[in-house]
Amino acid sequence: xxxxxxxxxxxxxxxxxxxxxxxxxxxxxxxxxxxxxxxxxxxxxxxxxxxxxxxxxxxxxxxxxxxxxxxxxxxxxxxxxxxxxxxxxxxxxxxxxxxxxxxxxxxxxxxxxxxxxxxxxxxxxxxxxxxxxxxxxxxxxxxxxxxxxxxxxxxxxxxxxxxxxxxxxxxxxxxxxxxxxxxxxxxxxxxxxxxxxxxxxxxxxxxxxxxxxxxxxxxxxxxxxxxxxxxxxxxxxxxxxxxxxxxxxxxxxxxxxxxxxxxxxxxxxxxxxxxxxxxxxxxxxxxxxxxxxxxxxxxxxxxxxxxxxxxxxxxxxxxxxxxxxxxxxxxxxxxxxxxxxxxxxxxxxxxxxxxxxxxxxxxxxxxxxxxxxxxxxxxxxxxxxxxxxxxxxxxxxxxxxxxxxxxxxxxxxxxxxxxxxxxxxxx
Amino acid sequence: xxxxxxxxxxxxxxxxxxxxxxxxxxxxxxxxxxxxxxxxxxxxxxxxxxxxxxxxxxxxxxxxxxxxxxxxxxxxxxxxxxxxxxxxxxxxxxxxxxxxxxxxxxxxxxxxxxxxxxxxxxxxxxxxxxxxxxxxxxxxxxxxxxxxxxxxxxxxxxxxxxxxxxxxxxxxxxxxxxxxxxxxxxxxxxxxxxxxxxxxxxxxxxxxxxxxxxxxxxxxxxxxxxxxxxxxxxxxxxxxxxxxxxxxxxxxxxxxxxxxxxxxxxxxxxxxxxxxxxxxxxxxxxxxxxxxxxxxxxxxxxxxxxxxxxxxxxxxxxxxxxxxxxxxxxxxxxxxxxxxxxxxxxxxxxxxxxxxxxxxxxxxxxxxxxxxxxxxxxxxxxxxxxxxxxxxxxxxxxxxxxxxxxxxxxxxxxxxxxxxxxxxxxx
Numbered sequence: 001x002x003x004x005x006x007x008x009x010x011x012x013x014x015x016x017x018x019x020x021x022x023x024x025x026x027x028x029x030x031x032x033x034x035x036x037x038x039x040x041x042x043x044x045x046x047x048x049x050x051x052x053x054x055x056x057x058x059x060x061x062x063x064x065x066x067x068x069x070x071x072x073x074x075x076x077x078x079x080x081x082x083x084x085x086x087x088x089x090x091x092x093x094x095x096x097x098x099x100x101x102x103x104x105x106x107x108x109x110x111x112x113x114x115x116x117x118x119x120x121x122x123x124x125x126x127x128x129x130x131x132x133x134x135x136x137x138x139x140x141x142x143x144x145x146x147x148x149x150x151x152x153x154x155x156x157x158x159x160x161x162x163x164x165x166x167x168x169x170x171x172x173x174x175x176x177x178x179x180x181x182x183x184x185x186x187x188x189x190x191x192x193x194x195x196x197x198x199x200x201x202x203x204x205x206x207x208x209x210x211x212x213x214x215x216x217x218x219x220x221x222x223x224x225x226x227x228x229x230x231x232x233x234x235x236x237x238x239x240x241x242x243x244x245x246x247x248x249x250x251x252x253x254x255x256x257x258x259x260x261x262x263x264x265x266x267x268x269x270x271x272x273x274x275x276x277x278x279x280x281x282x283x284x285x286x287x288x289x290x291x292x293x294x295x296x297x298x299x300x301x302x303x304x305x306x307x308x309x310x311x312x313x314x315x316x317x318x319x320x321x322x323x324x325x326x327x328x329x330x331x332x333x334x335x336x337x338x339x340x341x342x343x344x345x346x347x348x349x350x351x352x353x354x355x356x357x358x359x360x361x362x363x364x365x366x367x368x369x370x371x372x373x374x375x376x377x378x379x380x381x382x383x384x385x386x387x388x389x390x391x392x393x394x395x396x397x398x399x400x401x402x403x404x405x406x407x408x409x410x411x412x413x414x415x416x417x418x419x420x421x422x423x424x425x426x427x
Numbered sequence: 428x429x430x431x432x433x434x435x436x437x438x439x440x441x442x443x444x445x446x447x448x449x450x451x452x453x454x455x456x457x458x459x460x461x462x463x464x465x466x467x468x469x470x471x472x473x474x475x476x477x478x479x480x481x482x483x484x485x486x487x488x489x490x491x492x493x494x495x496x497x498x499x500x501x502x503x504x505x506x507x508x509x510x511x512x513x514x515x516x517x518x519x520x521x522x523x524x525x526x527x528x529x530x531x532x533x534x535x536x537x538x539x540x541x542x543x544x545x546x547x548x549x550x551x552x553x554x555x556x557x558x559x560x561x562x563x564x565x566x567x568x569x570x571x572x573x574x575x576x577x578x579x580x581x582x583x584x585x586x587x588x589x590x591x592x593x594x595x596x597x598x599x600x601x602x603x604x605x606x607x608x609x610x611x612x613x614x615x616x617x618x619x620x621x622x623x624x625x626x627x628x629x630x631x632x633x634x635x636x637x638x639x640x641x642x643x644x645x646x647x648x649x650x651x652x653x654x655x656x657x658x659x660x661x662x663x664x665x666x667x668x669x670x671x672x673x674x675x676x677x678x679x680x681x682x683x684x685x686x687x688x689x690x691x692x693x694x695x696x697x698x699x700x701x702x703x704x705x706x707x708x709x710x711x712x713x714x715x716x717x718x719x720x721x722x723x724x725x726x727x728x729x730x731x732x733x734x735x736x737x738x739x740x741x742x743x744x745x746x747x748x749x750x751x752x753x754x755x756x757x758x759x760x761x762x763x764x765x766x767x768x769x770x771x772x773x774x775x776x777x778x779x780x781x782x783x784x785x786x787x788x789x790x791x792x793x794x795x796x797x798x799x800x801x802x803x804x805x806x807x808x809x810x811x812x813x814x815x816x817x818x819x820x821x822x823x824x825x826x827x828x829x830x831x832x833x834x835x836x837x838x839x840x841x842x843x844x845x846x847x848x849x850x851x852x853x854x
Binding site for chain 1: 602603653655656657693695696720721722723725726729731733735737738741753755756757758769770774776777778780781788790791792794795796798799809810811815816820822
């Protein structure tokens with residue numbers, strides 16, 4: 001039985017107990033949330049749950065992409081992502097020794113690993129037939145099953161990117177018609193072969209593999225809006241409608257499912273985007289890329305993404321896909337990945353505070369008390385990026401004679417303590 | 428006549444015409460907005476307007492603060508802030524040769540300069556009497572008038588931080604009772620001297636100086652919430668109520684006025700914070716510090732602040748005070764100031780896009796078209812931080828043979844062009 005089937009049968013399994021312990025809720029709450037479909041468990045040696053009322057999680061993507069990318073280089077990015085406390089890693093390799101890369105990742109890290117198996121299927125077809133466009137559906141499912149059997153926790157699949165949706169994108173004259181990398185390749189294949197999306201027509205095969213290996217299905221969005229002007233347009237919403245149906249079919253088949261969304265979304269459309277996605281996809285956990293509330297923050301898109309991600313989290317997004325400063329320019333290096341994870345974690349935490357998650361609120365309160373008490377060591381420990389905080393504090397505090405480096409001789413907090421607190425009787 | 432009096436008299440002055448030209452609206456719209464009080468003009472060689480329906484502006488703060496701070500060092504920070512395109516500079520010097528610092532700033536830059544004259548008054552009193560606590564109201568007004576006469580455009584004054592408000596803060600048991608630096612010193616003075624706030628009791632003198640030199644009054648908030656838990660509490664709201672009355676008195680006296688607010692605010696309270704402030708302060712332009720939607724992003728508070736600032740801007744904030752990565756740790760260096768301005772400008776722009784400002788929307792659209800057309804030079808020019816974008820692009824693009832550095836050989840946009848656009852007839 002899959003985790004979902006166990007949950008529906010009323011069984012509380014060991015992994016549910018582990019998750020309940022990590023999340024600070026009861027095992028029965030976790031079981032019920034999985035049974036209801038608003039929460040999924042990405043299973044691994046260090047399982048992670050994504051869903052309603054839980055701490056918002058963060059995912060970092062790496063992979064062999066450029067000709068001179070190496071597994072060693074990608075492992076450095078993973079190390080940076082883990083240091084910044086990402087919850088999961090996606091290996092999105094599109095070339096090179098993809099099998100070796102994936103097995104290295106799966107053997108090296110304990111957290112859940114996700115993949116987008118179409119990339120390897122296209123790469124293998126290019127090697128086998130001389131063109132990715134000659135890939136067959138059977139080729140794809142062979143790759144998918146191989147990856148699933150090796151212990152991949154979740155897979156991104158563009159099951160809802162149908163010909164109907166592609167036609168919508170043509171008719172709607174988007175500014176940036178397609179920016180989803182996997183989606184674009186799939187659509188290229190569909191158009192070239194005059195063939196409907198096999199992930200849609202053969203969805204039962206997708207479900208069968210996910211069921212056999214208890215892989216979480218992560219619907220990818222081929223119609224991800226690539227600019228503010230294209231947000232919440234017909235193709236995007238059409239695809240969500242299709243995915244909503246597929247969510248129901250996945251659940252009926254005993255397969256855990258989550259749905260990925262945006263992209264570029266103006267601030268005033270984030271609430272609608274999240275609520276529509278959750279509503280049409282029957283409360284499936286929402287995995288969001290960004291979102292980016294401006295197109296013009298290139299080289300600083302981790303900041304733009306933190307803005308959109310925080311609001312998305314507040315309105316219900318459960319899982320943030322990091323955006324690095326290199327987005328829209330080139331491939332990120334390890335430092336970019338670190339920065340991207342930290343920015344997304346700030347967004348996730350700000351969302352959790354606003355959602356009223358008790359652990360998030362307690363964390364901020366503890367930090368505030370430490371700040372009042374000038375307990376620098378504890379502030380460093382509690383900070384989202386302790387390493388940078390400690391480095392900056394050491395650099396700056398050496399300029400001060402006072403123990404508090406914030407205000408030097410003029411510390412506002414000391415004045416408050418002296419005048420407001422100690423002399424309470426005076427007023 | 429002051430700018431406000433001119434506007435009320437129906438006169439469109441040269442500075443209003445300049446502003447109208449810069450903002451892309453009619454001079455009559457600017458005149459009416461000033462007369463209504465929802466917009467102010469910070470006059471200088473390069474005047475800047477802050478207010479409703481205008482592009483959200485950004486202010487960077489510098490000043491002699493540490494014992495070893497130098498005017499030269501502060502000028503480097505100003506240079507960094509201007510390179511990052513701050514709209515205004517605040518000189519918040521608290522020690523050293525404050526007069527020399529201010530005159531250097533006023534002589535060197537064209538944009539509006541703001542000050543917080545209480546700092547110099549306290550410093551002068553410390554030199555004159557051996558203690559800042561011996562400062563008199565007359566001492567303060569002398570400093571204020573000197574600064575106004577030299578061409579300071581706007582002044583931060585804690586006119587609403589009355590004894591009533593301070594008592595509220597005591598009774599409410601805030602976690603961080605006071606974090607406003609100027610506010611804390613003023614309250615220390617009030618408590619020590621058992622004396623009501625002279626900026627409140629002698630508000631007519633404040634207005635008289637602002638009127639004489641046409642300085643914009645920028646109400647500072649002594650009750651700025653210093654942590655999420657203290658947001659929107661009684662002392663904060665009590666102070667806003669008082670400021671609302673003072674806004675009316677300032678306008679009656681022909682003095683332009685804006686109001687400063689938060690601080691630390693959870694995401695779910697930003698809308699209320701902005702709308703309450705605007706409502707109780709009669710639609711006066713809203714100058715916001717941050718806001719910071721988490722307490723735990725220390726060393727990365729420019730990101731936290733960008734999240735809160737964007738949402739505040741969307742809900743109506745008109746002017747963002749930058750927060751640098753060094754906030755809560757120590758004093759910022761020039762790089763920190765640059766980063767803080769860029770982060771705030773991303774927030775401001777994201778807010779403007781969501782508010783539907785036509786220039787902001789056109790800017791993002793142009794960027795999106797440049798992205799689709801792989802026009803890298805134009806993307807660099809249009810980016811909020813062109814220098815970093817160009818540096819990153821040069822670093823990364825050298826790894827690619829293709830002109831597009833985003834996807835290398837696998838460019839999704841090229842696939843779209845090839846399959847979706849060129850072969851439209853095929854489907």
